[in-house]
Amino acid sequence: MLKRKRFIFAILAILPTLAIFAYVRLYPIADTLRLSLFKWDILSKRKPFIGLANFRELMGDHLFLDALVNTTIIAFGVLFLTIPMALVIAALIFHRTRSRMAGFYETAVFIPHVVSLVPAAMAWKWIFDARLGPLNALLTFFGIPAQNWLFDPVLSVICIIVLCSWQALGYAVLIYIVGFKNLPVSLYEAAKLDGASGPQSFWHLSIPMLKPITLYVSVVTLVSGFNVYAQAFVLASDAQGAPGRQVRVLVLDMLENSFRNYRVGYAASEAVVLLVIVLVLTLIQFSMLRERSKA
Amino acid sequence: MxxxxxxxxxxxxxxxxxxxxxxxxxxxxxxxxxxxxxxxxxxxxxxxxxxxxxxxxxxxxxxxxxxxxxxxxxxxxxxxxxxxxxxxxxxxxxxxxxxxxxxxxxxxxxxxxxxxxxxxxxxxxxxxxxxxxxxxxxxxxxxxxxxxxxxxxxxxxxxxxxxxxxxxxxxxxxxxxxxxxxxxxxxxxxxxxxxxxxxxxxxxxxxxxxxxxxxxxxxxxxxxxxxxxxxxxIGSPSMNFLAARVAEDRKSVATENGIRLPLGIEAPAAPGTAVTYGIRPEHLAIASVGEGVPMTVTNIEPTGSETFVQGTVDGQKISAQLRERLFIRTGEVLNLALAPTNSHVFDAATGMRLG
CATH class of the missing domain: 3.40.50.300 (P-loop containing nucleotide triphosphate hydrolases)
Known part of the structure; x- marks a missing residue:
């Protein structure tokens, strides 16, 4: 009896939170899934069911495929830039913990993660600026010709990757530092006696032992990479007020289809594709973690 | 090497x-x-x-x-x-x-x-x-x-x-x-x-x-x-220490109330000097009636092969490791024989060994 009472109390206690969560999280996902099977222009009451027609159209849509390719390149580019850099920076900060500047380094690396995105992106936009930017100034100083960073299709993707990595780095470093703090000191001492230099212990001990952390950080970084939007919007939106034409990414394409072209159902189907990608990545992470704990 | x-x-x-x-x-x-x-x-x-x-x-x-x-x-x-x-x-x-x-x-x-x-x-x-x-x-x-x-x-x-x-x-x-x-x-x-x-x-x-x-x-x-x-x-259970003074004949030391503790050697200190008398629990044995040092038993721990007995001698804690199985209760008095050759004498103030 008591057990049941307690159970009911527990349910009642978490119900408000659960309700809010369902309304702001689950309902939109379900509704997006539903919308992706309809044709709807926001205004009209007519909302005919068209099955998988939206998805079929997506497969032939060059703009969408462009956006998908760009987004994937950006997401993986950010991943491959962020993870090794974060590992090295975290190792440097951790092993210099006794230095008085450690706190400063940690904060300095983490600030980009919490700073408001648009002003930060504006700053980077200035850095990348073809005529006034310090980057080109530096290049010309070394005799390398100035580049059209934000207007060249390839270079502008690189610019977005750099900006996204700069932001993602702080979080990754922080998580890695926590990981480093949990590694047993005696292992490093044993390695020292075994004759390992600093870089050797990093390579033979830290990297393999931080694998679970790397897995986690990778997925978080990838998922946020796939959601790239504002960075592209701010950095590469100059061309005649056509936001995101230069570097089309998935979220931008969705927004445009939804609120500029009034094709809400079609945009919803794009969102479903993004959802599937993120879901698959998360599942891969979970299964890899489980395999590890089994071994 | x-x-x-x-x-x-x-x-x-x-x-x-x-x-x-x-x-x-x-x-x-x-x-x-x-x-x-x-x-x-x-x-x-x-x-x-x-x-x-x-x-x-x-x-x-x-x-x-x-x-x-x-x-x-x-x-x-x-x-x-x-x-x-x-x-x-x-x-x-x-x-x-x-x-x-x-x-x-x-x-x-x-x-x-x-x-x-x-x-x-x-x-x-x-x-x-x-x-x-x-x-x-x-x-x-x-x-x-x-x-x-x-x-x-x-x-x-x-x-x-x-x-x-x-x-x-x-x-x-x-x-x-x-x-x-x-x-x-x-x-x-x-x-x-x-x-x-x-x-x-x-x-x-x-x-x-x-x-x-x-x-x-x-x-x-x-x-x-x-x-x-x-x-x-060193040694387990650890050595017993009793506060005492060197006796007149220097062949033993005596506790405050005059209980004599035998020494194996002549005490390397003048009679009356305050010393710490040390003896290991395994160097204690049961003495015949009327002989030895009387211990008031406070606790008995039989382990099968041996019996550990804790008690007091002249109000000071002491423990003995005995081979016999004892049928004795707490509060009773047990007479202990102290092996003189295995006794130690330390300076009461510095704790350093004497002799």
Missing amino acids: ASVEIQNVRKAYGDFETIKGVSVDVPDGAFVVLVGPSGCGKSTLLRMIAGLEEITDGTIRIGGRVINDVEPKHRDIAMVFQNYALYPHMTIAENMGFSLRLAKKPKEEIASRVTDAARILGLTDYLQRYPKQLSGGQRQRVAMGRAIVRNPKVFLFDEPLSNLDAKLRVQMRAELKDIHARIRTTTVYVTHDQIEAMTMADRIVVMRDGVVEQVGAPLDLYDKPVNTFVASF
């Missing part, structure tokens, strides 16, 4: 000195145990030999070479840690061969040396497993193996058995001793367990508060402790 010479070594963290001038000689091939209560500096001293702690002052020599400023990897030592410090992501074979791999030895040599060490330690069947698939005792052996494979000049052990259960500890103690007997590598072993020290060491170094209290063979320390600290630390 090599000797280890520690001369006037000090270690300070800021103003706080943890090791206050320690000198110890470890002869070539010896098994020396550093023992003492926690915080006495024994682990710090070991880590200084290993190169994991800097030496504030003094010198440490290994094989005649001063190694104060030598990198740990160039000191030619191997260390076994309390928690074994095995690399969790490497197999047992990889763990044992890691140092050789770093030293860029050829693969065949690594394999043969790992196999040899595994054979000595009975680990041959486990080489392809991971540390977490092994029991505590096996991990301990892997840690040993990692040390043996390198064929170092000196082995360092930092409380290697304290994570094992009591039964396994006894077994590993014998195994370690056996391995040392076979490979005869100079060994410095740290423990807080005096039984480990007594059973394994060629020579024991007793430390307290960063100072060496006594150095000697296990039985010398047991028979002739230099002060009350060593006397109480």
Whole structure:
């Protein structure tokens, strides 16, 4: 009896939170899934069911495929830039913990993660600026010709990757530092006696032992990479007020289809594709973690 | 193989000195145990030999070479840690061969040396497993193996058995001793367990508060402790101490109420001098009626083979380890015979041995 009472109390206690969560999280996902099977222009009451027609159209849509390719390149580019850099920076900060500047380094690396995105992106936009930017100034100083960073299709993707990595780095470093703090000191001492230099212990001990952390950080970084939007919007939106034409990414394409072209159902189907990608990545992470704990 | 010479070594963290001038000689091939209560500096001293702690002052020599400023990897030592410090992501074979791999030895040599060490330690069947698939005792052996494979000049052990259960500890103690007997590598072993020290060491170094209290063979320390600290630390259960004064004839001492405690030698102090009389529980026996020292029994612990009896003599605590099975109750009086030749006399004020 008591057990049941307690159970009911527990349910009642978490119900408000659960309700809010369902309304702001689950309902939109379900509704997006539903919308992706309809044709709807926001205004009209007519909302005919068209099955998988939206998805079929997506497969032939060059703009969408462009956006998908760009987004994937950006997401993986950010991943491959962020993870090794974060590992090295975290190792440097951790092993210099006794230095008085450690706190400063940690904060300095983490600030980009919490700073408001648009002003930060504006700053980077200035850095990348073809005529006034310090980057080109530096290049010309070394005799390398100035580049059209934000207007060249390839270079502008690189610019977005750099900006996204700069932001993602702080979080990754922080998580890695926590990981480093949990590694047993005696292992490093044993390695020292075994004759390992600093870089050797990093390579033979830290990297393999931080694998679970790397897995986690990778997925978080990838998922946020796939959601790239504002960075592209701010950095590469100059061309005649056509936001995101230069570097089309998935979220931008969705927004445009939804609120500029009034094709809400079609945009919803794009969102479903993004959802599937993120879901698959998360599942891969979970299964890899489980395999590890089994071994 | 090599000797280890520690001369006037000090270690300070800021103003706080943890090791206050320690000198110890470890002869070539010896098994020396550093023992003492926690915080006495024994682990710090070991880590200084290993190169994991800097030496504030003094010198440490290994094989005649001063190694104060030598990198740990160039000191030619191997260390076994309390928690074994095995690399969790490497197999047992990889763990044992890691140092050789770093030293860029050829693969065949690594394999043969790992196999040899595994054979000595009975680990041959486990080489392809991971540390977490092994029991505590096996991990301990892997840690040993990692040390043996390198064929170092000196082995360092930092409380290697304290994570094992009591039964396994006894077994590993014998195994370690056996391995040392076979490979005869100079060994410095740290423990807080005096039984480990007594059973394994060629020579024991007793430390307290960063100072060496006594150095000697296990039985010398047991028979002739230099002060009350060593006397109480070595031996289990620990030595009884009774406050007394040297009697007129100097052949015995007497407690406050005149109970006579016999001495094996003439007291090396003037009659009336305040002393601490020491006698080990195992040197007490049951005396005939009307003889010996009367003890009021407060607690009895039969273990089967022996009986431990605690009580008071003239209000001072004393315990006895008796062979007999006793049918006696608390509050009753038991007459104890004290073996005079096994008694010790210490200065009451300084705790130093007299005679």
